[in-house]
Amino acid sequence: MLIRASTDAASRGATARSHPGRGAVFALLALMLVLGAARGRAQAPSPRLDDAPSAGGRYDPRLRFRTISTARFDIHFHQGEERLAARLAGIVEEVAGEVDRHLGAPRGRVQVVLVDQSDQSNGWATVFPYNLIELAAVPPASRSTIGNTSDWLRLVFIHEYTHIVHLEKSRGWLGGLTHVFGRVPLLYPNLFLPGWQVEGIATFEESRVTGEGRVPAGDFRMVLEEAAAARRLLPLDRAGGGLVDWPSGNAPYVYGAYFHDYLARRYGEASLSRLAEETAGSLPYLGARAFRQVFGRPLGALWNDFESEHRLAASTAERLEATRLTTHGFAVAAPAFAKDGRLFYSVANPHGFPALMELAPGRTAPRRLGSRYHGERIAIAGGEIVFDQLEVVHEVGLQSDLYAMPMVGGAARRLTREARAAEPDVAPDGRTMVCTVQEPGRRILATLQMPERGRTAVPVPLVAEASTEFSSPRFSADGRTIAAERRRLGGPSEIVVVDASTGTVRTLVGGGRDRKAGPVWLPDGSSILFASDRDGPFGIYQVEVATGATRRLLGAARGAQSPALSPDGRLVFVGYTADGYDLFALPLAAARWSAPAASDPDSAPAPLPDRVEALPGRAYRPWSTLPPRYWVPVIETRQGQVLAGAATGGGDALGRHAYAASGSWITPRHRPDWRLDYAYARWWPTLFGSASGTTEDWRDGDVRSRELSGGVLLPVRRVRWSSVALAGIHTERDHFACSACAPALDAIGTRRDLRLGWLASNAHAFGYSISAEEGGTVGVTSEITRGRAGTGRRAGAGTVDARHYWRVFPRHAVVAARVAAAATWGDRDLARVFEASGAGPQSAGFDFGSGSIALLRGFRAADVFGRHAAVVNLEYRFPIAWPQRGAGTLPLMLRSLHGALFVDAGHAWDTAFRSGAIRRSFGAELSAATVLGYSLPLTMTAGAAWRDDPSGRRRGWAAFGRLGRAF
Numbered sequence: 033m034l035i036r037a038s039t040d041a042a043s044r045g046a047t048a049r050s051h052p053g054r055g056a057v058f059a060l061l062a063l064m065l066v067l068g069a070a071r072g073r074a075q076a077p078s079p080r081l082d083d084a085p086s087a088g089g090r091y092d093p094r095l096r097f098r099t100i101s102t103a104r105f106d107i108h109f110h111q112g113e114e115r116l117a118a119r120l121a122g123i124v125e126e127v128a129g130e131v132d133r134h135l136g137a138p139r140g141r142v143q144v145v146l147v148d149q150s151d152q153s154n155g156w157a158t159v160f161p162y163n164l165i166e167l168a169a170v171p172p173a174s175r176s177t178i179g180n181t182s183d184w185l186r187l188v189f190i191h192e193y194t195h196i197v198h199l200e201k202s203r204g205w206l207g208g209l210t211h212v213f214g215r216v217p218l219l220y221p222n223l224f225l226p227g228w229q230v231e232g233i234a235t236f237e238e239s240r241v242t243g244e245g246r247v248p249a250g251d252f253r254m255v256l257e258e259a260a261a262a263r264r265l266l267p268l269d270r271a272g273g274g275l276v277d278w279p280s281g282n283a284p285y286v287y288g289a290y291f292h293d294y295l296a297r298r299y300g301e302a303s304l305s306r307l308a309e310e311t312a313g314s315l316p317y318l319g320a321r322a323f324r325q326v327f328g329r330p331l332g333a334l335w336n337d338f339e340s341e342h343r344l345a346a347s348t349a350e351r352l353e354a355t356r357l358t359t360h361g362f363a364v365a366a367p368a369f370a371k372d373g374r375l376f377y378s379v380a381n382p383h384g385f386p387a388l389m390e391l392a393p394g395r396t397a398p399r400r401l402g403s404r405y406h407g408e409r410i411a412i413a414g415g416e417i418v419f420d421q422l423e424v425v426h427e428v429g430l431q432s433d434l435y436a437m438p439m440v441g442g443a444a445r446r447l448t449r450e451a452r453a454a455e456p457d458v459a460p461d462g463r464t465m466v467c468t469v470q471e472p473g474r475r476i477l478a479t480l481q482m483p484e485r486g487r488t489a490v491p492v493p494l495v496a497e498a499s500t501e502f503s504s505p506r507f508s509a510d511g512r513t514i515a516a517e518r519r520r521l522g523g524p525s526e527i528v529v530v531d532a533s534t535g536t537v538r539t540l541v542g543g544g545r546d547r548k549a550g551p552v553w554l555p556d557g558s559s560i561l562f563a564s565d566r567d568g569p570f571g572i573y574q575v576e577v578a579t580g581a582t583r584r585l586l587g588a589a590r591g592a593q594s595p596a597l598s599p600d601g602r603l604v605f606v607g608y609t610a611d612g613y614d615l616f617a618l619p620l621a622a623a624r625w626s627a628p629a630a631s632d633p634d635s636a637p638a639p640l641p642d643r644v645e646a647l648p649g650r651a652y653r654p655w656s657t658l659p660p661r662y663w664v665p666v667i668e669t670r671q672g673q674v675l676a677g678a679a680t681g682g683g684d685a686l687g688r689h690a691y692a693a694s695g696s697w698i699t700p701r702h703r704p705d706w707r708l709d710y711a712y713a714r715w716w717p718t719l720f721g722s723a724s725g726t727t728e729d730w731r732d733g734d735v736r737s738r739e740l741s742g743g744v745l746l747p748v749r750r751v752r753w754s755s756v757a758l759a760g761i762h763t764e765r766d767h768f769a770c771s772a773c774a775p776a777l778d779a780i781g782t783r784r785d786l787r788l789g790w791l792a793s794n795a796h797a798f799g800y801s802i803s804a805e806e807g808g809t810v811g812v813t814s815e816i817t818r819g820r821a822g823t824g825r826r827a828g829a830g831t832v833d834a835r836h837y838w839r840v841f842p843r844h845a846v847v848a849a850r851v852a853a854a855a856t857w858g859d860r861d862l863a864r865v866f867e868a869s870g871a872g873p874q875s876a877g878f879d880f881g882s883g884s885i886a887l888l889r890g891f892r893a894a895d896v897f898g899r900h901a902a903v904v905n906l907e908y909r910f911p912i913a914w915p916q917r918g919a920g921t922l923p924l925m926l927r928s929l930h931g932a933l934f935v936d937a938g939h940a941w942d943t944a945f946r947s948g949a950i951r952r953s954f955g956a957e958l959s960a961a962t963v964l965g966y967s968l969p970l971t972m973t974a975g976a977a978w979r980d981d982p983s984g985r986r987r988g989w990a991a992f993g994r995l996g997r998a999f
Contacts, residue, residue, distance in 0.1 A: 088747040089713035090687040092149050092426045097686060098649035104128065106656075108685055109146045112472040114646035116169055116185065117146055121647065123186050124193075130241050131193055135305050138163055138200045142193070143657060143685040148472050149429035151422065151452060153178060155188045157195035160217050161661040161682055165192045170470055173408065173503050174517060174525050174547040175563065175570070175593055177282065180249040181242070182522050182637045190241050194234040199223050201312035214662035222308065224316035226272030226921050227966050232288020233304060236296065239289075247289050250568035254591050254608055255279050255286045261346040262610035265339045268332065269918030274925045274963030276382050276799040277916060278362055278612045294338045299327055317965075320921045332920065353587030353624070354607065354616040357391065358398060361611035366419070367596040367604050368410040370439060375596075375604060376417055377615060378404050382799020383843070385752075385806075388417065388437065391615075401441035405751045407432065409504065411465070413458040413482060415439050418447070418465065420454040427716060427749045434467060436482075449488045453478070455504055459511040459532075466505045466514055466532070467491060475501040477516060477530065495535045499640070507532070508553045515540075515551035515560050522640030527551050527562050527575065541575050541582060543636045548573075550594045561603070563593035567629045572605055574625065586624040589616045654684030666696055673698055673729075675705055688714040703727045703736070718745040720760075736767040743787065753807075755792035758878055762787055782820040783862055789813040789878045795837055800844050802911050802930040802961065803997050808836035809876045813884070817862050827858030829866075831884050833876070835999055845910040850874075850999045852885035853902040868903050868938035869896035869951070871975070873996035887998060888938035890953040890977030890990040898940035905999060907934045925963040932957040934998070936977075952980040957998070971996055 091097075095110035100117060105124045109117035124144065128137070142163040153172035157165045171184030181187040199222045202210050206219045217223050222230070239247035246252040259265050259279075266275070271287040279286055296304055303326055310322035323331040358364060362381035369375055373393040380386035388401040388410075407421040416436040425431045432454040434447040452470040459465070462482070469478045469491050478491035494514075495502065499521035505514050514530040518537070525548045527541040541548060546566035553560055558577060563570045570593040572585040585592070589607025596604045603623065607616040660680040668675040677696025683689055690713070695706040707724040721742035727734055743760020762785040794807035811833045819825030835850040852874075854866040867883045869891035886893060887903050909932045918925040934957065939950045955977035962970050973994040979986045 088427050088716065088718050088745070088749070090428060091147060092428050093715045094426065095147070095149065097652035099652050100647050100649040105142050105144055106685070107144045107146060108652055109649070110148070113146055113148055113169060114648070115644050116148075116473050117649070118647040119644045120144070120146055120167075120185050120189070122644070123189060127186065127190050127241065128193060131190065131197055131237060134237070134240075134301065135194065135197045135308055136201070138196050142196060144189075145685060149425075149431075151432045151454065151470055152430055153184065153188070155192045157192040157199075159196060159200040159215065159220060159223070161215050162657060163196045163200065164685060165189070165196065167192065169472065171475075171501055173549065174519065175549040177249070177252055178246065179547060180246065180252070180565075181244045182519065182524070183242070183640070187238050187242055187245055191234045191238040191245075194237040195230070198230070198233055198308055201308060203309065204313035206313065206315075213664065214660070216662045216664055218316060220312075221314050221316050221319060222312050224923070224965065225311060225319050226268075226923075227284030228268075228271040228273075228288035228291065229311075229319070230288070231284040232290075232292045233308065235285050235289035236292040236304070240296075240301070246285065247293055250565045251570055251591055251608075252286065253290070254569040255282065256290055256342055257346060258590065258608060258610045260339075260342040263343075264610050265342065268335050268920050269922075269925065270916060272918065272921065272923075272925070273966030274927060274969075275916055276914070276927065278610075280362070280382065280799065290342075291335065291338050294341065295327070295334070303327065317921075317923045351587060352589060354589055354592075354605075354618040356589075356607075356609075357604065357615040357617055359611070360614055361609070362613065364606055364613045364615055365594060366408060366410040367594060367606065367615055368412060368417075369596055369598045369604070370412050371599060373599050374439070375598070375615075376401075376410050376412075376439075378407060378410065378419070380406065381612070382801075384798055385796060388419065390439075390441075399441075401439075402437055402444060403752070404444075407454070409455040409457065411456050411458045412439075413465075414462050418456050418458055418482075420456055420467070423751055424749045425450055427747055430751075432470070434465070445485060446488055447483055448480070448491065451491055453480075453491050457506050457514075458482075459507045460509065461511060464511070466494070466507060468502055468505065469493070471496075473499060475503065477502045477505055477514070477535075479532075494532075495530055495537060504550050505530075506552055508557050509555055510557065513557075515553060515562075517549050517551065517562075520639040522637055524636040525549070527560065529560075529577065540577065540580060545636060552595050552597065555597070561595040561597075563595065563605075564628075569608065572603070573628060582628055583625040584628040586626055587618065592616070652686065654686065654689055657684045658682055658689060660693075666694060668696060677705070688712065698727055716746065718747070719743075720745065734769060736769070738765045739763065752796075753792065753794035755790070758787065758789035758791075758813075760787045761785065762880075780820075781861075784818045785880075786816040787813070787878075787880060788815075791876060791878065793876060795835075800911075800914070801846075802844060802928060802959075803846055803848065803909055804837045805839050805844065805846050806837055808834065810834045811876060811878070813878060813880060815864070815880055817858070819859065819862055825859040825862055827856065827862035827864075829854065829856040829864045829880075831855075831866075831879075833874075833885060835876075840908070842910065845908070848905075848907045848909060848999065850887070850903070850905040852887075853900075854885045855900045857899075863899060865897050865899065866901040866940060867893050867897045868901040868940040869893055871992040871994050872998045873994055874999040875996060886938075888936045888951055888953060889934065889955060889975065889992055889998075890936075890979040891938075891951060891981075891986055895986060896938055896940045896951055899942045900945070901938070901940040903936065903938040905934065905936050907932050907998065923965045925966075926960060927963055927969070928961040930959050930961065932959070932975075932998070934975075934977075949982055951982070951986075953977040959997075973997075 097108050097110050100107050102121050102125050145166045148169035153170050154168045167188050172179040201222050202220045210219045235246050239245035271283050275283050307326045310325050311319035320331045360379045364379050367377045375391040377389050385403045388404045389398045390401050391398045405421045411418045418436050420432050422430050431452050434453050434456050435444040437444040453467045456465050456467045466479050468475050476496040477494045479494050480489040480491045483489040501519045503517040505516040514532050518526045518528045526539050527548050528537050528539050530537050546564045548564045551560045551562040559574050561574050564573050569591045572592045572595050575582045591608030592605045594606040601620050602617045603620040604617045606613050660682045663678045663680040666677045666679050675696040675698050679694035681692035691710045693708050705726045709722045711720040724739045727736045741762040747756045764783050766781040768779045791811040793809040795804035795809050796806050797804045813831045815829040817827040831854040833852040838847045840847050856863040867886040869888040870886040870893040871889050872887045874887050912929040914928045915926045935954045937952045957973050957975035959971050959973040964970050976991050981987050
């Protein structure tokens with residue numbers, strides 16, 4: 033039940049009131065949706081566009097979806113995925129039966145969206161407002177932490193379907209209420225479990241059913257083993273979600289998977305099913321009590337036993353003979369050497385934007401060359417670095433293309449466009465390139481010629497096999513042969529050599545269940561180095577091209593992979609420590625080798641026959657998923673009156689349609705308040721509309737308002753920047769009635785607004801950021817208003833808001849500046865009044881209300897207002913501490929403490945600007961950045977400001993509080 037208290041702020045200009053369009057009901061539903069959606073994969077640390085504008089649909093509008101149905105599933109797929117969808121249709125019922133036998137079956141049908149618009153392997157699931165799964169069709173590379181699979185669709189579906197089964201459980205009196213209120217997230221307690229519990233059981237289940245996945249993977253287990261060896265195992269409160277320190281977003285998966293594995297080994301697999309049932313009958317966030325009921329011991333004691341087991345089994349790694357070259361931690365990848373010995377590589381961590389780095393010979397400090405958003409490989413072509421990276425395509429897809437950057441750094445030029453090309457290598461001629469190209473259901477090898485500046489090239493297929501993934505192609509020294517990894521659907525990982533002219537493929541290393549990745553030729557072409565997890569975590573191996581004889585490198589760091597050879601004979605590779613991944617090196621001539629562990633060829637997975645017939649399906653229709661699946665009661669107090677009613681909402685499986693509705697009855701006046709919102713996001717512009725009716729006190733009477741609005745949002749998204757344009761109309765009819773007034777009043781006020789806006793941002797924040805650290809935002813709005821037809825009354829308003837962020841000392845400290853102004857003109861009865869004062873927050877976005885620019889700390893919102901307003905804000909923000917601690921399984925983590933020193937200046941006026949009337953304030957803030965519900969960031973701020981008011985009415989110190997950053 034929602035209980036909301038609101039107060040009536042004094043308004044200036046009765047008909048110029050602004051009704052924001054986001055009620056508390058819908059904010060609560062959005063919050064519950066965020067907490068209820070379970071994401072299925074963890075990705076490398078990524079920056080975010082801070083306060084970035086967001087609008088638009090989930091899927092590329094060029095995709096035409098169709099639907100095929102099984103007994104319990106509806107699978108929605110688009111053109112090019114017919115065979116994949118048909119194979120998935122054969123998987124879902126089989127897998128569901130296996131998971132259901134262990135955990136129980138969900139209620140109702142499950143909607144599954146299979147989409148191939150992104151080159152990142154991922155998936156997600158939610159049970160609100162119905163059971164819905166999205167699967168990315170692209171399989172991960174073998175070297176990925178989620179790459180231990182011979183059948184990606186099967187593995188990812190098991191993981192996400194486990195979320196559905198687990199999160200949909202509700203029993204006891206909460207389960208009974210679901211029959212009354214429907215799928216209200218608060219009635220599904222498993223939605224509110226810590227991340228290690230939600231992701232842990234799904235990660236455990238993906239391995240239990242397939243025998244693959246992350247639990248048996250040496251590189252995944254290595255994260256826990258190295259933490260145990262370094263006495264850095266995470267306590268319960270840090271594993272639940274919100275952690276920035278390594279292993280960051282992977283922590284719930286790693287610790288959750290192996291804790292569930294520990295429970296299954298000690299108490300039997302059936303205990304996990306009993307645990308899921310018990311937590312489903314607990315109150316939200318109180319599921320920890322179920323552990324004592326199922327296992328007879330409290331959760332804290334079980335976690336301690338789990339940690340003790342891993343401390344005792346902590347790895348006694350072989351003697352390290354390699355030298356550590358970098359200390360970045362988190363994700364370091366793709367080392368490559370230039371002929372002059374310079375080492376290039378990429379890094380991604382929570383300290384900044386992912387970047388290309390250079391380590392020159394004789395230097396210990398690397399140099400940042402430029403940004404690179406993820407990607408797999410780096411190659412050298414003359415004086416340029418050739419690399420792959422991801423970019424947003426058609427506002428929704430995240431796809432790979434090839435780029436080149438001068439070795440000295442600078443701007444990158446694009447070599448391919450929307451080719452889905454990755455993992456480039458350059459032949460000895462410096463012009464011919466080989467790469468992989470992602471296609472529906474397969475990843476092929478292709479070649480292309482280095483394009484001239486200002487042009488792009490189209491890769492030409494070299495080897496394309498059905499249901500086969502090629503990875504990591506590398507030219508031999510003579511350019512005639514290409515080494516690569518190949519994995520057929522269901523089959524083993526193999527190292528193959530490919531004739532560069534004919535495309536003929538020969539298997540060099542095959543068999544076994546191990547993953548083989550990152551082949552690199554020795555200069556004489558006699559052998560190939562590659563990484564394999566045959567002996568646990570990845571290690572470096574060497575195979576002779578002529579005989580196929582294989583040996584394993586000794587003395588390397590754990591998790592060694594991505595080998596690269598320097599001109600002076602050093603072997604450089606990516607290795608693992610308790611901080612994450614970094615670069616290591618050892619002299620290849622002095623390296624020690626041993627025979628690898630024996631591989632049982634009979635244990636190797638067998639390729640699946642490619643005999644699936646495509647199913648045409650039927651055209652996608654949204655109607656079956658559009659009806660509302662829940663309702664929530666609403667109780668609101670407003671101006672001494674009580675409103676009681678209900679709210680609901682819904683949307684279709686593809687996110688094209690979304691709506692929300694609420695209605696309440698006012699007592700004792702017996703009048704309804706209501707609101708309807710709708711958005712259509714099928715195409716690039718998002719269409720939206722809303723209608724509402726409200727009644728509020730006004731003087732000794734009341735005002736009944738009817739509002740109607742609609743418009744269009746046009747988003748443009750890229751990795752490094754984003755913008756959105758708004759065009760909309762808003763009409764309002766206010767009926768003022770006051771029989772007790774003298775004289776009595778019965779009047780109608782009407783206004784019609786044309787609203788325009790534009791917002792762009794390239795402000796970036798990172799994991800350890802206390803706010804945006806670089807870039808800025810700019811937003812502009814304009815409103816043109818007309819009164820009742822025939823009166824000739826007109827007015828207008830406009831705002832501009834610009835802000836910028838600079839990194840300063842110490843690390844992650846920021847200087848932030850903001851300038852904002854607003855003005856209104858025309859008929860006074862229609863014109864808006866703008867405020868300059870208040871403690872904020874002022875998040876970036878479209879705001880047509882009176883407080884759209886207000887930020888003058890120490891002054892109340894009603895202190896400074898007028899037809900024109902302007903503010904200037906300057907802050908120095910600095911980190912104080914990064915506790916990243918909570919209390920057991922309570923849904924609250926204190927992520928960081930940070931402070932700010934600020935200076936504000938603002939003025940509002942009606943006719944003439946007077947510099948002598950400018951109000952000023954300066955002061956300090958202390959902020960606590962928290963994580964609520966294991967995933968929702970919230971910053972709480974307290975501050976004090978010294979006010980300088982030329983009028984003398986407000987002077988001296990004043991305290992204030994705020995949720996969120998100032999701007």
